[in-house]
């Protein structure tokens with residue numbers, strides 16, 4: 115089979131409880147761009163039970179086509195049946211590129227599928243481009259602890275597969291005028307395809323913080339000094355309608371929970387406003403926030419690397435600057 119026989123770009127449309135995950139919409143945005151360059155079709159692949167009602171959303175966000183596989187047996191994500199269905203449709207339809215979110219589900223599903231269909235997979239990509247001469251997908255990801263960026267290609271096998279972290283790509287504006295086709299595909303799953311049985315799903319009762327969805331982040335680093343001092347960031351975040359996030363140093367110190375960590379081994383964020391307080395600006399931290407629209411940094415060391423990427427820098431002690439800014443905002447708001 116020749117590489118040229120593989121056509122089209124697929125995005126795995128991850129859904130939970132029938133809700134399409136934001137990363138899948140972001141991947142449709144990137145997929146649209148790549149499909150236009152390759153002059154090919156962008157397809158979203160939606161697996162689940164009773165999910166037809168959200169299929170059109172995938173078209174509104176850029177897909178030309180949705181492959182819809184509905185089955186009661188696909189109600190909850192389970193590795194083996196999802197892998198089986200994905201593998202079957204890939205082998206039948208032969209896409210050129212498949213993109214998945216680097217979520218718990220995507221990270222579980224992608225390597226299984228790639229092994230079954232004997233192709234390569236690049237995990238945690240931060241950039242995807244098409245190489246002009248060859249039309250190969252250039253998949254770039256941080257390597258060696260984020261000290262360099264490696265661009266990986268999969269020239270001899272198809273499809274080319276990649277996972278991408280939430281918050282890295284940009285979703286298109288939702289447009290109900292966008293048209294597309296929904297193609298229903300029936301799965302051949304039977305209960306024998308299950309090697310595990312889900313007896314009960316216990317949802318975490320604590321409300322999950324999704325820093326990657328916040329428009330304003332007030333982020334604290336080791337310079338905050340201690341856990342208690344984060345209350346001044348909470349106050350500022352409250353006035354701004356934002357959320358508190360942090361550097362890894364702070365997470366490792368146990369001052370804040372891990373799902374608030376920004377950076378290479380944390381979340382990639384792209385808020386409208388990122389306020390870095392007592393964060394030095396290590397490359398691994400910058401990797402997760404440098405695409406923010408507006409970056410304000412507060413640091414007592416004028417030569418801290420964070421100032422190199424900040425749009426606005428304040429050299430000063432956070433203990434003085436942050437409460438003063440919060441107070442000023444309160445005054446303005448009246």
Ligand code: FAD
Nearest residue numbers: 335336337361362363377378379380392393394399414432
């Ligand atoms: P520091 O580097 O210690 O900086 C503290 C800053 O606070 C200093 O610039 C100091 O001048 C300033 N300061 C101190 N007191 C005050 C004050 N009173 N007022 C104002 N400023 C003050 N890091 C991440 O953040 N996210 C990641 O995902 C991540 N992944 C990593 C992966 C690998 C493989 C490795 C090797 C490292 C990773 N790191 C990550 C760690 C990273 O290299 C840095 O160690 C970390 O980001 C430093 O955190 P920080 O900026 O809070 O602390």
